[in-house]
Amino acid sequence: xxKIHLETIEKMDIKSFQQDLISWFEREQRNLPWRNxxxxxxxxxxxIMLQQTRVETVIPYYNRFIEQFPTIDALxxxxxxxVLKVWEGLGYYSRVRNLQEAVREVKEVYGGKVPDTREEIxxxxxxxxxxxxxILSIAYGVPEPAVDGNVMxxxxxxxxxxxxxxxxxxxxxxxxxxxxxxxxxxxxxxxQALMELGAMICTPTSPxxxxxxxxxxxxxxxxxxxxxxPVKTKKKKPKNVQLAAAVLTDQDGxxxxxxxxxxxxxxxxxxxxxxxxxxxxxNDKQQLSQFLKSEYGADTIIREPIGQIExxxxxxxxNINVYKGTILNNLKQNNDLRLVSPDxxxxxxxxxxxxxMFMQFLESKGKTL
DNA sequence: TAACCGTGGCA
DNA sequence: TTGCCAAGGTT
Numbered sequence: 194x195x196k197i198h199l200e201t202i203e204k205m206d207i208k209s210f211q212q213d214l215i216s217w218f219e220r221e222q223r224n225l226p227w228r229n230x231x232x233x234x235x236x237x238x239x240x241i242m243l244q245q246t247r248v249e250t251v252i253p254y255y256n257r258f259i260e261q262f263p264t265i266d267a268l269x270x271x272x273x274x275x276v277l278k279v280w281e282g283l284g285y286y287s288r289v290r291n292l293q294e295a296v297r298e299v300k301e302v303y304g305g306k307v308p309d310t311r312e313e314i315x316x317x318x319x320x321x322x323x324x325x326x327x328i329l330s331i332a333y334g335v336p337e338p339a340v341d342g343n344v345m346x347x348x349x350x351x352x353x354x355x356x357x358x359x360x361x362x363x364x365x366x367x368x369x370x371x372x373x374x375x376x377x378x379x380x381x382x383x384x385q386a387l388m389e390l391g392a393m394i395c396t397p398t399s400p401x402x403x404x405x406x407x408x409x410x411x412x413x414x415x416x417x418x419x420x421x422x423p424v425k426t427k428k429k430k431p432k433n434v435q436l437a438a439a440v441l442t443d444q445d446g447x448x449x450x451x452x453x454x455x456x457x458x459x460x461x462x463x464x465x466x467x468x469x470x471x472x473x474x475x476n477d478k479q480q481l482s483q484f485l486k487s488e489y490g491a492d493t494i495i496r497e498p499i500g501q502i503e504x505x506x507x508x509x510x511x512n513i514n515v516y517k518g519t520i521l522n523n524l525k526q527n528n529d530l531r532l533v534s535p536d537x538x539x540x541x542x543x544x545x546x547x548x549x550m551f552m553q554f555l556e557s558k559g560k561t562l
Numbered sequence: 563t564a565a566c567c568g569t570g571g572c573a
Numbered sequence: 574t575t576g577c578c579a580a581g582g583t584t
Contacts, residue, residue, distance in 0.1 A: 245579055323581060324580090339580080389580095
């Protein structure tokens with residue numbers, strides 16, 4: 194870490210800072226489901242769910258997930274299909290596929306006990322530097338840094354660190370700072386308190402400095418520059434992709450669904466058949482019909498459009514034209530291609546955009562009846 | 563290093 | 574409406 198930050202820390206009363214921070218956390222912390230016990234598995238599940246995801250969003254997912262898979266054994270033995278179904282709508286689906294793979298490794302390699310060293314725990318799928326530190330400190334009381342976006346924002350202000358927190362390498366600077374600041378008496382509360390402070394007081398815009406328990410220790414507050422920190426470069430716009438999709442029924446009223454590949458966007462989720470549209474040709478129905486024939490061997494009639502859907506991801510935006518249609522021939526089903534009754538669809542995990550497609554399909558049926 | 567990987571809420 | 578975000582990890 195640079196000399197400037199070191200000098201700022203050396204001027205701090207670290208014991209006083211720890212006490213002000215931790216006593217505030219003991220007083221003001223939110224009562225969250227995963228704070229009721231220190232089961233390393235439950236801490237683990239909560240930390241994976243909370244990656245890039247708001248607390249209020251996670252709470253119901255966490256409760257359902259622990260109810261369905263209360264132990265490492267339960268998750269290790271579950272079908273991936275059922276695991277994805279519980280995760281449906283939470284996003285970043287590789288998180289839960291990695292979690293299940295890692296839980297199986299804990300069973301086989303570590304006798305079912307979550308390891309308690311950074312090296313071992315960080316070697317598990319889906320556990321990076323932040324999550325390793327979070328599990329170690331919260332579940333095992335090990336004084337390891339757990340540097341997330343909150344911690345970088347809070348400490349960038351307290352220590353006036355002007356490094357770009359969008360850069361991956363910057364995290365190491367904050368980890369060094371935490372190693373110098375962390376309470377060895379209560380590493381769990383120290384780390385959680387930094388994050389809680391970031392979530393409740395030291396917010397990205399308009400931080401509530403007058404309510405802050407550690408404002409006396411905050412260099413940015415003293416200089417009046419808290420609104421200028423942290424430094425974070427902008428990310429670029431996602432690109433647009435035009436798709437055409439179809440909710441297709443056969444003569445028995447069954448609906449055609451397809452399982453996405455096991456890597457990449459929305460891996461292993463189910464979808465209604467769809468293809469990217471070449472805008473220079475701009476005949477949706479014809480391109481869709483040709484795709485269905487070549488990809489699935491399906492002879493189809495694409496009928497009227499039933500809606501349009503925009504699906505915004507981090508790096509791409511799907512603009513989907515949705516049609517209804519009919520399958521004319523007998524299709525050979527396999528692991529990735531299934532004809533299922535409408536009532537059966539709820540057992541498959543779909544991305545949000547495809548859930549909306551089925552809603553549009555039901556609405557279009559209501560109109561024609 | 564930067565791109566990839568979801569979703570919903572909010573200013 | 575648009576951009577930005579929210580307890581990151583993998584490639």
